[in-house]
Each structure stands twice: as structure tokens, then as C-alpha cells.
Amino acid sequence: MPRSRSAARGLTVTEFDDERNLVVVGGGLAGLRAIEAVRGTGWRGSLTLVGAEDHPPYDRPPLSKSFLAEGPLDQVTPFRSTVQLREELGTDVILGTRVEGVDTDRRSLQLSDGRRLAYDSLLVATGSNARKLDGQDSVSGVVGLRTDRDAAEVRRHLDQGARVVIVGAGFVGSEVASAALQRGLHVTIIDSEPVPLTRSVGRQVGEMCVDLHRAAGVELRTEVGVASFASRGGRLTGVVLTDGSELPADLAVVGIGATPATHWLTNSDVALEADGGIVCGDDLATSVPGIWAAGDVAHVPYEVFGGDLLRVEHWTNAAEQGAIAGRNAIRGEGDPEKISGIPYFWSNWYGHRLQFVGTSLRTEEVVIGPGGPGSVVLYRRGDRIVGALTIDRGGDIMKLRRRIVARGSWDEAVEFATARVEDGSGTKQTLPA
Ligand SMILES: Cc1cc2nc3c(=O)[nH]c(=O)nc-3n(C[C@H](O)[C@H](O)[C@H](O)COP(=O)(O)OP(=O)(O)OC[C@H]3O[C@@H](n4cnc5c(N)ncnc54)[C@H](O)[C@@H]3O)c2cc1C
Numbered sequence: 521m522p523r524s525r526s527a528a529r530g531l532t533v534t535e536f537d538d539e540r541n542l543v544v545v546g547g548g549l550a551g552l553r554a555i556e557a558v559r560g561t562g563w564r565g566s567l568t569l570v571g572a573e574d575h576p577p578y579d580r581p582p583l584s585k586s587f588l589a590e591g592p593l594d595q596v597t598p599f600r601s602t603v604q605l606r607e608e609l610g611t612d613v614i615l616g617t618r619v620e621g622v623d624t625d626r627r628s629l630q631l632s633d634g635r636r637l638a639y640d641s642l643l644v645a646t647g648s649n650a651r652k653l654d655g656q657d658s659v660s661g662v663v664g665l666r667t668d669r670d671a672a673e674v675r676r677h678l679d680q681g682a683r684v685v686i687v688g689a690g691f692v693g694s695e696v697a698s699a700a701l702q703r704g705l706h707v708t709i710i711d712s713e714p715v716p717l718t719r720s721v722g723r724q725v726g727e728m729c730v731d732l733h734r735a736a737g738v739e740l741r742t743e744v745g746v747a748s749f750a751s752r753g754g755r756l757t758g759v760v761l762t763d764g765s766e767l768p769a770d771l772a773v774v775g776i777g778a779t780p781a782t783h784w785l786t787n788s789d790v791a792l793e794a795d796g797g798i799v800c801g802d803d804l805a806t807s808v809p810g811i812w813a814a815g816d817v818a819h820v821p822y823e824v825f826g827g828d829l830l831r832v833e834h835w836t837n838a839a840e841q842g843a844i845a846g847r848n849a850i851r852g853e854g855d856p857e858k859i860s861g862i863p864y865f866w867s868n869w870y871g872h873r874l875q876f877v878g879t880s881l882r883t884e885e886v887v888i889g890p891g892g893p894g895s896v897v898l899y900r901r902g903d904r905i906v907g908a909l910t911i912d913r914g915g916d917i918m919k920l921r922r923r924i925v926a927r928g929s930w931d932e933a934v935e936f937a938t939a940r941v942e943d944g945s946g947t948k949q950t951l952p953a
């Protein structure tokens with residue numbers, strides 16, 4: 521059996537199985553990184569990417585940031601063109617085509633264009649869909665921001681000087697609010713919670729985020745939801761709230777979270793969690809042999825957090841998991857690679873940079889610093905640090921990350937953060953306002 525020792529991560533792969541066929545479903549970041557990692561091992565089997573969008577994989581975070589800024593359009597450029605995917609990575613690329621079902625016994629996919637596609641190994645990287653409110657699709661001007669098309673629609677309204685309502689004070693909604701405010705537009709954010717973001721980053725950070733909105737001059741209304749969208753001739757004229765009031769609006773951006781894009785798996789043997797995310801091991805294998813998952817769709821146990829099963833909707837997570845799942849999907853023999861990274865994300869609002877690493881699940885949070893920009897927030901479980909959030913302290917977050925990965929002690933982390941805040945180090949210049 522001829523074998524090659526791959527340059528990448530010393531992975532041994534069978535070279536002879538050119539007839540073996542890996543299909544990656546989902547043309548986002550995780551799917552792209554999977555393909556790059558697979559080819560990076562020197563594997564010569566057949567590789568196919570199926571993606572529902574018309575374009576090859578592109579970067580989503582700029583869609584709620586630089587793409588919405590005033591001035592010349594910052595075009596959405598794919599990471600690699602279709603030609604590059606074909607010629608440099610030897611990938612058959614099927615775009616604008618949805619996978620609608622899987623027959624795991626026959627190892628075959630049903631495509632939206634009527635074709636069936638056989639696989640030997642399957643990697644699911646279908647990401648997530650923006651959650652919707654009732655009636656939002658029937659009114660022009662109500663947008664959930666997930667794709668470049670959505671972003672183009674938001675941008676068009678901002679260019680026209682829209683009165684903006686953001687539904688949901690999460691990270692994406694807050695970034696859109698920031699972009700609208702920078703253009704001098706009137707922005708109102710509504711959120712059903714008393715303190716937005718409490719579930720994801722804790723109450724104290726939620727309160728700091730509320731302060732960021734108010735300090736920037738954005739009206740934030742909490743504990744209120746959307747009753748309906750008012751429209752004339754099919755175009756949005758206002759957002760009617762559950763307290764009976766109406767906010768005049770030309771654009772409503774619905775940022776109320778996302779759900780895993782796994783409808784096509786619901787009748788299969790692939791085990792799903794209650795939210796529709798895919799149950800994976802720490803090697804990203806699903807419950808069905810030959811099928812792996814990565815990115816926004818995957819629930820993965822994190823050993824460093826006592827085996828907590830987390831589904832993480834972050835950029836670095838999609839990149840890391842895509843590469844690992846790709847390599848595991850073509851592994852000829854030997855132990856599969858396990859995830860080693862921990863969740864990390866960033867978000868830019870009103871010229872401030874928020875960064876979070878680790879987990880806030882079942883933790884106690886302690887704020888070190890002024891309680892706003894320049895602060896470090898540490899998340900404690902027992903005598904360990906398991907998470908950290910910083911505002912405008914770019915110099916600290918990776919140092920805290922190392923402590924979390926190394927299962928560092930709580931006391932040492934507090935000492936470190938206190939010293940950094942007190943001597944003024946670790947602060948990074950804020951982003952342009
Ligand atoms: C506006 C915005 C801003 C963001 N900002 C940040 C940020 O600042 N920091 C951060 O860490 N993260 C950010 N994120 C999150 C980050 O971009 C995602 O976690 C990441 O893109 C997930 O990658 P993925 O490959 O798992 O899924 P996706 O990027 O969602 O890609 C999945 C792809 O699969 C396709 N697909 C879905 N179903 C099917 C099907 N049945 N058949 C074929 N194809 C299918 C989809 O059309 C899509 O192209 C942001 C996300 C958005 C939307």
C-alpha cells in the first residue's frame with residue numbers, strides 16, 4: 521500500500537485511493553478551510569464543494585462593518601475564485617445549488633437541481649441562517665443580515681438616509697447600529713431582554729454594552745418586542761412594538777440570532793441537538809460513519825471546559841474546525857485529530873473593539889478596570905479562569921487566552937489583569953470612530 525507522509529501536520533494519508541471522493545457541503549469559511557487543509561496534506565482523491573450561494577466562499581464579518589461604511593463600496597471579494605478552487609485546489613465546484621437530503625446508507629446526496637451526488641466521505645459545513653420574525657419576508661426594508669445580498673440591501677437603505685430600527689441588541693445588530701450612526705442616521709435599537717447580551721457574556725458586560733450604545737447617542741429600548749411591521753405598498757414605514765408604540769422606519773435589521781442550516785438532515789440518521797445543530801465528537805465526527813461537521817453547525821465537547829458541548833458561531837472556530845474536520849475526513853488510518861482551539865470572537869462598535877475568549881457558561885464574572893472601555897472582564901469557574909472579555913485592550917486578550925487554554929488559576933489571572941489595567945498597558949488604540 522503506497523503511502524505519503526504529508527507536509528501538513530505529519531498526517532499519513534493513503535495515496536492510492538484516488539477514487540475516494542470527499543464532498544464538502546457549504547461554501548462558507550469552514551468549507552473552504554476544509555478543502556485547503558485536505559489538499560495541504562497532498563491527498564489526491566476527488567473533492568467536490570456544493571454551495572447554495574452563487575459565489576465561492578467570502579468573508580462575512582466585514583458585511584456588518586466596513587461594507588456598510590459611507591463612501592466607495594468595499595467590495596465583497598471571495599477568498600479564492602472558482603477558477604482558483606478548481607485549478608489550485610483540484611475541486612469540483614457546484615454553486616447556486618442546495619443539498620436537499622442525504623441517503624446515508626447509499627452515501628448519496630440529493631441536490632436542488634435534481635441530480636444525485638455520491639460521496640465516500642461527507643463534510644457538513646452549512647453554517648447558520650438568520651432567525652426571522654413573522655411577516656418579515658413580505659415587507660421590503662426588513663432584512664436579516666447573513667449574506668452579501670443582505671448586506672447590499674442594508675447598505676442601499678443606509679445610502680438613502682433611512683430611518684433605522686435594529687431588532688436585537690446582539691453583536692451583528694450593534695455593528696449595524698454603529699455603521700448607521702457613523703453616517704449620521706437616526707437609529708433605534710429594541711431588545712426583548714432587560715439587559716441585552718446577558719446570556720452570552722453576562723449581566724455586567726451586558727450593562728457595559730448598554731452604556732456603549734447610550735454614550736454613542738443611540739436610543740436603546742429594552743423589554744419590548746416587535747408586534748408587526750407597518751408598510752405602504754409593500755415597503756416598510758414603521759415597526760409596531762409590543763407596547764403599542766410605533767417607530768417610523770425605512771429599514772429594520774432583524775438581528776435575533778441564527779439557527780443551524782441543517783433542515784436537510786432532519787430525516788437522516790445524523791444526530792442533531794434540539795436547536796438543529798449537529799452532535800459531534802471532539803474530532804468533529806458525527807453519529808454517522810463517514811460524515812463530519814464543522815463551523816456554525818457543529819456542537820462539540822470542549823475538554824478544557826469539562827466537556828461542555830458548545831456550538832460556536834465565530835469566525836476562528838469555523839476556520840479551525842473546517843481544517844481539522846477536512847483532515848479527519850480523508851485520514852487513512854491513525855488517531856483522528858482533536859479540536860485544540862477555544863472560542864474567540866471580536867466585534868467593533870462605535871470605535872471600540874470588544875474581544876471575547878473562552879466560555880461564560882456557568883461562570884461568575886468579575887470586572888477589572890473602569891467598567892467600560894479599557895476594562896478586562898474575567899469569567900471564573902471554581903479556582904480557574906475559563907473566559908475573558910476586553911474592551912479596547914487588544915494587547916491582553918491573547919495573553920488571557922493562553923491562561924485559559926493552560927487551565928490557569930483564577931488568582932493569577934486576576935493579578936495579571938489588575939496589573940495590566942493599573943499600569944495602563946494592554947490598551948490598544950481604539951478603532952476610527
Ligand atoms: C454579518 C456577520 C458578521 C459577523 N461578524 C463576526 C465577527 O466580527 N467576529 C466573529 O468571530 N464572527 C463573526 N461572524 C460569524 C462568522 O462569520 C461565522 O461564524 C462564520 O462565517 C461561520 O462559517 P461557516 O462556514 O460555519 O458557515 P457560513 O459562513 O454560514 O457558510 C455556510 C455556507 O453553506 C451554505 N449552505 C447552507 N445550507 C446549504 C445547503 N443545504 N446546501 C448547500 N449549501 C448550503 C450557505 O449558503 C453558506 O454559504 C459574523 C457573521 C455575520 C453574518
